[in-house]
Amino acid sequence: MIDRRSFLSRLGLAGSGLLVAPLIPFHRALAQGKDLPHRNFIFAYFDGGWDTLLSVDPRDPGRFDDSEEALGLYGIELGWQAIEAANPGVYTLDRLIRPEGSQIDFGPAMADFAPHFDVSCVVRGLSMDTVTHEVGRRYFLTGMMPVGTRAKGSSVSTQVAAQQGDRAPIPNLISRAEGYNEGDPAYASPMKIANVDDLVAVLNDGPFAPMNNVRRHLELYRSQRVRCDTDRLDRWGLMTLLEDSQKKARELVDGGLGDRFRLGNNRDPEMAQLRERYGYVPWDLTSGEAQAAMALQALKYNTSQCVTIQIARGLDSHADDWEDDHPERQADGWRALAQLVSDLKTEDDPVAPGKKLIDTTTVLVFSEFGRTSLINNRGGRDHSLTSACMLIGAGVPHNQVVGASKDTGMIPLPIDPLSGAVVEEGGVTLTPSTVVASLLQGAGLDTDHLRTNGLPCLMPDQ
């Protein structure tokens, strides 16, 4: 028995958010039929361009001591004293963080996250090939270098949902970030929300929504309605998309999941505990903490299989806001992520009996680019071509650093694709494309459209 969506998809009528390619690429249709491993994805975005020296690509302050000699030798300025001076009594920045058993050195902004070294892999020396916010962000979100500033292809989350199939009510949930669908089925299109309240609103009837007999007869009318203007409206599949969206919206409300996302509801013990753990405030559900809590709930209740969140923002610090605000904003993001990973470690996967969510969930933590290794004459850091990212959870190496940036000027260094170690000659330079390809390939998903293969060093299960 074939359902309506499958039927439409095979006819090529399911279309896409951009209505550009009603025909699903053949290789993806094949991937849908494969026996894929159960895998959730979280994409955690640090908005604005992060200072990797404070977090994922730090340097030992004993060696990089900001002396004239060190600056001349390395071209890397930590500036930690300036941060301490700008935030009296808040920070003591005198060493890297390396918990017992960890193979990873963490910067001071990651103090709360460092205990999760056991499920984490830091990827350093990432060449972003851009210092433009939109381009870097879209490069990571799609795995493909944008055309100008325009995103090329579907978001990674859309690609994942398209290949996995819509096994969750909202396969591709995106909070405060961008998402694209170019040529993938409609069900994989991102549901973009501006805050957690939006999600609650989507999952519940509004106060004036049609109710009772009006609702009942309305839905009957919609289900039996014969289209009158198919030539005019549905030639490109728009009518089908609108009707499918309407049907899906109803299914979401009828699913009764809304209460699981009422993060501000203190009368619900589960929500009160969430709020205590994540530390968000009910009047700002746009915060990274609230979005992290939402991501947990989305996976815990199998509402989504891919969740993209903006876990930190306001990091674009070209002036003295770098010393005033950047460390705290980045640390807030890592703290929220640390709580999320803690919960992924303890919560059962609702779809895979006997497994915790951390066993079935891959987290990609990224920013659009890094910041310069030297502090500029305004006391801030500008955009750098070099960045880093972090992979957490299922299908990625654990307690490992892959790649490196050079100790002189933080230039990306080529690596051996098998071991991930830096090599003197040859090797490959890490880019968002290779990272994304590794994640997809590691989850058994097709990567042909990326035109690059995943790196063995990032795919331990392959």
Added chain:
Amino acid sequence: MRSFLLPALLVAGCYEAPTFQPTQMMDHHWSPGGERQAEGPALLHPDDVVFGKMPRRLRVDQLRRSIPMLFDGITWTDAEGNDRFKTMVATLGEADYEERYEDETAPSPLFSKFMDDMAGQVCGKAVTRDGQQADPSQRILAPYPDDVLRNLRFLRLKFHGIHVPEDSTVGLLELRQLYRSVQAETGALDGWNAVCIAMITAPEFMTY
């Protein structure tokens, strides 16, 4: 596929068969003048070709401006009376030129959900106002007392821009059934409320 669908639609009473007559034929245009060889006619307007632009979903700004015009000033508001088409711009995907540079116009469950909420409120207000309106001709939804089909023709033109002639019921019968079903249970006002919601959440309204 098309030849299969057409009879089905005709049976449903929704689709009027096109009166197109393929009379404009021409011979092979490379044929030399004078006595021509029969090489078969070419159809200039094959009926499976539809001319015109690609349909698009309404933008939030278009809804913000058109709903009050269609509903005599009534629009979608929150509890404090603020225009929800303005307070929900981020959620509905309108460009703010800070974080978003292009309007979101892709159909999505989120958009559909909020359009259901919007329709429920706006149509509810319209029905309430109509119920208080002594002069039927001033009513927003049903200006013709006791003539359901005429009201539906009026609404089809008003909301969908589709003129249904007096001697036709194209696209009206299912709406009349919706009206009658609700009206039989909870009265005429609820019936028009249901029809209103159905029409302003229909693809014919949401696209242009």
